[in-house]
Amino acid sequence: MGQLATCYLQNIITQFSGPCCVSSVAHAVALQGLHQPSRCHQPSLYCSASPSPLSSSQLSQPVPNQPLQHFASLWKNCCAVPNMHSFGYRANALLTFGITLLALMCGMASFSDNINSPSPSAHVQVLNINWFQKQPKGNDEVSMTMNISADLQSLFTWNTKQVFVFLAAEYETPKNSLNQISLWDGIIPSKEHAKFWIHTSNKYRFIDQGRNLRGKEFNLTMHWHVMPKTGKMSADKIVMPGYRLPEEYR
Amino acid sequence: MAWILMKALTLGMIIGSALIIWKALMCMSGSESPVVVVVSGSMEPAFKRGDILFLYMSKDPIRAGHILVFNVDGRDIPLVHRVIEVHERQDTGEVDILTKGDSNLLDDRVLYAQDQLWLQRHHIMGRAIGFLPYAGWVTIILTEKPIIKYVLIGALGLLMII
Numbered sequence: 001m002g003q004l005a006t007c008y009l010q011n012i013i014t015q016f017s018g019p020c021c022v023s024s025v026a027h028a029v030a031l032q033g034l035h036q037p038s039r040c041h042q043p044s045l046y047c048s049a050s051p052s053p054l055s056s057s058q059l060s061q062p063v064p065n066q067p068l069q070h071f072a073s074l075w076k077n078c079c080a081v082p083n084m085h086s087f088g089y090r091a092n093a094l095l096t097f098g099i100t101l102l103a104l105m106c107g108m109a110s111f112s113d114n115i116n117s118p119s120p121s122a123h124v125q126v127l128n129i130n131w132f133q134k135q136p137k138g139n140d141e142v143s144m145t146m147n148i149s150a151d152l153q154s155l156f157t158w159n160t161k162q163v164f165v166f167l168a169a170e171y172e173t174p175k176n177s178l179n180q181i182s183l184w185d186g187i188i189p190s191k192e193h194a195k196f197w198i199h200t201s202n203k204y205r206f207i208d209q210g211r212n213l214r215g216k217e218f219n220l221t222m223h224w225h226v227m228p229k230t231g232k233m234s235a236d237k238i239v240m241p242g243y244r245l246p247e248e249y250r
Numbered sequence: 251m252a253w254i255l256m257k258a259l260t261l262g263m264i265i266g267s268a269l270i271i272w273k274a275l276m277c278m279s280g281s282e283s284p285v286v287v288v289v290s291g292s293m294e295p296a297f298k299r300g301d302i303l304f305l306y307m308s309k310d311p312i313r314a315g316h317i318l319v320f321n322v323d324g325r326d327i328p329l330v331h332r333v334i335e336v337h338e339r340q341d342t343g344e345v346d347i348l349t350k351g352d353s354n355l356l357d358d359r360v361l362y363a364q365d366q367l368w369l370q371r372h373h374i375m376g377r378a379i380g381f382l383p384y385a386g387w388v389t390i391i392l393t394e395k396p397i398i399k400y401v402l403i404g405a406l407g408l409l410m411i412i
Contacts, residue, residue: 088409106382162295164352166334168314175340180314182334187295187352204357209337209346223315227296232380235315 109159110231116157122150122222122238124167130201132213132250140213142206142245148184148222149197155226156191163188164225169206169243171218181206183220215247280307281376286319287386288330292351293317300387303330305376312336312345312371317378320349323363328375331358337368345371 130143148167155163166185173179183202188194223237275284284305288297296317297303305319312318316333334357335348346368350357359367392399 103382110380164296164315164332166315176337177340177343178336178338180336182314185334185352189295204334225315225317230381230383233317233378 106230110228113157113159113226113228113231113234116154118152118154118236120150120152120155120224120236120238122148122152122240124148124220124222124240126220126243127199129246129250132246132248134211134249135207138211140208140211142213143202144183144206145199145201146184147197147199150195150222152188152194152224153191155224156194159228159231161227161229163194164227166223168221168223169218170221170239171216173208173210173212173216175210175212179208180221213245214249216245218243218245279305279376281305283319283328283375286328286330286375287389289327289390290329290351292354293330293332294353296352297330297381298383300384300390302382302385303378304380304382306379307374307376311338311343312347312374312377318347318349318369319375319378320369320373321375322361322373323366325361329358329361330378347374 125147126144127147128145130145132140132142135141146167150165152163152165164185164187166182168180168182170178170180182204183206184200185203186196186198188196219239219241220243221237221239223235225233225235227233276282278284286303286305288299288301288303291299303317303319312333314333314336317330318333319328319330321328329349329351331349331351331354333347334350335346337346339345347370348357348359348368362369392402
């Protein structure tokens with residue numbers, strides 16, 4: 001009866017004292033010093049090895065004088081924790097395991113996106129330059145109407161939440177090696193909406209840093225950012241060169 | 251007496267290893283805050299309130315479409331918005347950046363400091379490269395209802411003592 005109680009306490013303490021593999025080994029070492037038959041097998045979620053049963057058939061002896069055994073017996077006698085902690089430890093272990101598993105599944109879902117090989121297409125036609133003026137502060141501004149058509153259906157996988165697509169005007173000036181100005185953007189929530197054709201003027205103002213836009217050649221680049229349901233985001237673009245602004249203000 | 255020391259040691263080890271992991275993440279991502287929680291709804295439907303974003307900061311050029319986490323002078327929490335305009339200088343490689351939240355109607359000039367028209371590289375904490383949905387709700391709840399934080403710390407302290 002006394003041995004059963006001791007065994008029960010030992011199991012509680014082994015559970016409570018943190019990384020269980022380390023404590024089990026330490027516990028087995030401590031047990032060997034005490035010459036106790038170890039009938040306490042404690043299977044756990046993280047340990048591959050449980051403390052191996054000792055072959056000694058001796059009954060428990062009074063506490064010897066060595067410090068390790070003294071400490072072990074102190075631990076055993078002083079740490080009588082109530083049962084509620086064992087439930088708490090199990091719940092904690094289960095929760096951690098569940099979260100790790102979920103994170104792994106998210107990682108695998110994200111990895112499956114690499115298998116997809118997309119083949120998108122896009123075309124933009126500038127119909128009209130609405131106006132092209134110099135602002136009071138001295139910067140050029142232009143407004144244009146465009147037809148934008150694209151087929152981005154091949155970008156969607158089962159792990160895709162949405163695709164953020166935007167059209168940017170890109171050009172170079174003497175002061176700036178690169179200027180990128182977003183003219184229009186949209187959110188494609190699903191594969192059905194990914195093949196589209198729209199007629200629109202620029203959603204965002206096309207304003208230069210300076211007065212460099214007269215006769216400027218620029219590229220219209222269709223960028224897209226694939227937003228997954230979980231995991232790594234990816235982005236790509238199609239560059240459409242060959243657009244040109246008028247030589248004079250209108 | 252000995253078991254108090256043991257428990258204190260275990261606690262110290264847990265805190266120490268958490269700190270090591272956090273610092274290692276900071277080193278790997280190059281950012282002072284490698285993981286942030288989205289607190290506003292200005293990037294919906296891409297990022298909802300409570301999502302966690304993984305940041306990465308490198309010397310790579312910043313381009314339109316990147317999602318940046320940046321600080322604005324005078325604001326204590328950083329913002330997570332998308333770049334819509336980039337102007338990169340020929341000689342120095344410095345950039346002027348304009349951002350906008352996906353679900354906002356206006357660009358972020360209303361949120362920048364007085365007379366500030368552009369963001370520069372030194373405002374930027376990092377670029378979002380991946381995310382985990384819903385994982386940040388714990389942080390939001392702890393921040394917005396601090397009483398739960400005190401209750402949690404109190405309960406943990408009690409468990410240590412009992």
